[in-house]
Amino acid sequence: MRNAFINELHRLAAADERIFLLAGDLGFGVLDKFRQDYPDRFINAGVAEQNMTAVAAGLALEGRTVFTYSIGNFTTLRCLEQIRNCVAYHGANVKVISVGAGLSYGALGVTHHATEDLSIMRALPNMMVFSPADALEAVAIAKAVCEVEGACYIRLGKGRESLIHQRPIEGYEIGRAIKIFAGDDARIFSTGAIAFEALKAAESLRARGLSVGLYTFPTIKPIDRGVIEECARRCRLLVTVEENNIVSGFGSAVAEIISELDGRVAMLRRIGLRDEFASIVGSQEFLRRQYRLTREEIFALIEIALTDGGGGRAANHLVKYFLWDYLLSAFAAAIIFDRRAREQIFYFSAEVMQ
Amino acid sequence: MRSEELAWRIRRHVIEMAHTAHGSHVGSALSIADIVAVLYGEFVEPGALERRDKNRTRIVLSKGHAGAAIYAALAEIGLMPIEELKTHYADGSRLSGHVSHKGLTGVEVSTGSLGQGVGMAAGMALAGARDGLEYRTFVIAGDGECDEGAIWEMALFARQQRLNRLTLIVDRNELQAYGLTAEIMDLLDLGKKFEAFGWRAVDVDGHDHEQLRRALSKIDETRPTAVIAHTVKGKGVSFMENNNLWHYRDPQGADYENAVRELEACRP
Numbered sequence: 001m002r003n004a005f006i007n008e009l010h011r012l013a014a015a016d017e018r019i020f021l022l023a024g025d026l027g028f029g030v031l032d033k034f035r036q037d038y039p040d041r042f043i044n045a046g047v048a049e050q051n052m053t054a055v056a057a058g059l060a061l062e063g064r065t066v067f068t069y070s071i072g073n074f075t076t077l078r079c080l081e082q083i084r085n086c087v088a089y090h091g092a093n094v095k096v097i098s099v100g101a102g103l104s105y106g107a108l109g110v111t112h113h114a115t116e117d118l119s120i121m122r123a124l125p126n127m128m129v130f131s132p133a134d135a136l137e138a139v140a141i142a143k144a145v146c147e148v149e150g151a152c153y154i155r156l157g158k159g160r161e162s163l164i165h166q167r168p169i170e171g172y173e174i175g176r177a178i179k180i181f182a183g184d185d186a187r188i189f190s191t192g193a194i195a196f197e198a199l200k201a202a203e204s205l206r207a208r209g210l211s212v213g214l215y216t217f218p219t220i221k222p223i224d225r226g227v228i229e230e231c232a233r234r235c236r237l238l239v240t241v242e243e244n245n246i247v248s249g250f251g252s253a254v255a256e257i258i259s260e261l262d263g264r265v266a267m268l269r270r271i272g273l274r275d276e277f278a279s280i281v282g283s284q285e286f287l288r289r290q291y292r293l294t295r296e297e298i299f300a301l302i303e304i305a306l307t308d309g310g311g312g313r314a315a316n317h318l319v320k321y322f323l324w325d326y327l328l329s330a331f332a333a334a335i336i337f338d339r340r341a342r343e344q345i346f347y348f349s350a351e352v353m354q
Numbered sequence: 355m356r357s358e359e360l361a362w363r364i365r366r367h368v369i370e371m372a373h374t375a376h377g378s379h380v381g382s383a384l385s386i387a388d389i390v391a392v393l394y395g396e397f398v399e400p401g402a403l404e405r406r407d408k409n410r411t412r413i414v415l416s417k418g419h420a421g422a423a424i425y426a427a428l429a430e431i432g433l434m435p436i437e438e439l440k441t442h443y444a445d446g447s448r449l450s451g452h453v454s455h456k457g458l459t460g461v462e463v464s465t466g467s468l469g470q471g472v473g474m475a476a477g478m479a480l481a482g483a484r485d486g487l488e489y490r491t492f493v494i495a496g497d498g499e500c501d502e503g504a505i506w507e508m509a510l511f512a513r514q515q516r517l518n519r520l521t522l523i524v525d526r527n528e529l530q531a532y533g534l535t536a537e538i539m540d541l542l543d544l545g546k547k548f549e550a551f552g553w554r555a556v557d558v559d560g561h562d563h564e565q566l567r568r569a570l571s572k573i574d575e576t577r578p579t580a581v582i583a584h585t586v587k588g589k590g591v592s593f594m595e596n597n598n599l600w601h602y603r604d605p606q607g608a609d610y611e612n613a614v615r616e617l618e619a620c621r622p
Contacts, residue, residue, distance in 0.1 A: 090463060
């Protein structure tokens with residue numbers, strides 16, 4: 001996803017001389033081609049993200065389209081106030097890129113986990129927020145952000161994300177969700193590379209005969225209100241899946257819209273980090289399991305909810321475990337306390353033995 | 355208008371604005387009045403600011419709390435009605451306490467959070483350098499503002515990018531919000547610090563227009579310039595000078611009358 005985005009940016013920069021790329025001394029091996037081909041428009045601003053962001057704003061106010069690049073929280077939270085004041089308030093044409101969405105840099109530790117950025121960047125006025133799910137969405141977003149004037153945040157995975165889409169996304173319009181599957185019992189909304197887990201869960205649920213839809217949201221601000229409203233009215237269940245804190249994140253953005261709708265709307269469940277830091281050491285895959293951000297979790301949540309809003313599943317449980325236990329207990333009690341039952345069982349057993 | 359006269363008018367407006375609006379940071383605005391007067395009086399062409407010429411001089415006030423001095427200068431050079439100065443701090447006004455660019459000609463950017471205007475100015479200077487334009491970028495920062503790490507990030511960056519048309523003017527009045535800079539975060543010799551960062555640095559009397567003019571006129575071939583302007587906070591009103599109370603208080607009653615009397619007595 002990262003390389004696809006940067007390659008697309010390289011391609012766009014050939015035709016658009018306004019495009020500048022400022023890096024916070026990261027991107028070794030990734031940005032080299034841009035740097036070689038556009039030496040006047042690539043600046044390594046050093047390990048100094050506050051200055052990099054303010055400089056980007058200054059350049060943008062002089063007519064440039066300026067990308068700032070680093071990983072984790074370095075282009076976002078480290079220089080949040082510069083983003084707020086210098087970039088967003090001024091409506092400066094700055095595109096903030098962070099590589100390492102969610103738990104991408106799992107084993108590097110919590111400083112490198114970008115797990116609140118969606119929440120925080122979304123809260124800034126004038127800021128558009130993008131979170132592509134795969135390389136093809138990343139390419140579409142690269143094009144879209146170059147065409148729009150104003151502040152953008154683009155959250156990228158660090159690479160090797162599985163593809164969700166089969167073919168390039170043509171003419172992506174900012175603010176649109178993308179339908180992957182239709183389905184009317186439940187719909188999953190996902191953003192970022194975790195959407196692949198949602199995709200796998202949806203496939204398994206559909207194989208079980210449940211009508212489960214899936215949408216990716218490459219843009220989470222402005223969010224696709226139309227799709228959310230339509231889904232909220234049509235289905236029983238909506239599930240959001242994000243690799244971000246559920247507090248104020250993507251799921252919250254969906255909840256904000258649903259909570260203001262009149263009438264009967266879908267039940268909403270949000271999957272994401274439950275307001276905690278991922279403090280265990282491990283790969284992205286391992287941490288996703290530890291913090292319950294897996295296809296199995298998504299599957300179980302939807303299956304339980306759809307089988308009678310939990311009631312059907314509960315009945316299953318009752319039959320499988322409790323009822324059986326009850327019969328066994330009753331049987332045992334009869335043996336112990338009832339002489340006639342004891343005798344009957346004794347004769348019955350004797351007959352069987354013969 | 356001579357820059358000395360412009361400086362006097364700025365001070366006179368600043369007192370009036372703070373009095374009317376119950377505004378704060380009078381001492382800071384008086385401190386930079388001479389710097390602002392020399393810059394707006396001699397280094398900009400008002401028409402170029404109005405037309406937003408590509409080659410206009412860029413002025414950024416990074417210590418945004420002294421915005422009253424900028425508004426006064428803009429009004430005096432004809433970029434906004436003098437009457438409008440009365441709306442400083444007022445509901446619905448364009449003139450916020452910390453300097454705002456929205457809807458105003460002659461203010462490049464809004465500031466107020468310290469250490470940020472300098473980076474934006476560096477970005478503007480960099481754009482000029484890339485475009486091969488001759489314009490200069492001046493940015494005024496406070497000495498207390500130099501506590502901010504972002505100032506020194508910018509100092510490293512500007513030298514690295516050889517932003518020789520960027521000039522930083524530090525309003526070195528030796529006071530910050532809670533007291534003496536020497537007692538809070540001792541900045542020692544700021545000129546030497548900037549020299550150590552690879553800048554050309556000049557120390558001047560920040561109230562001497564001739565010294566300011568000379569220091570601001572020169573640029574180095576490769577290095578950015580830091581003008582350390584030694585100033586007196588509250589300059590021009592005796593009881594406000596070097597008194598940090600006037601970082602916060604607005605002149606009312608006898609204080610207001612005395613301030614006006616003192617200034618009127620030395621009207622150029």
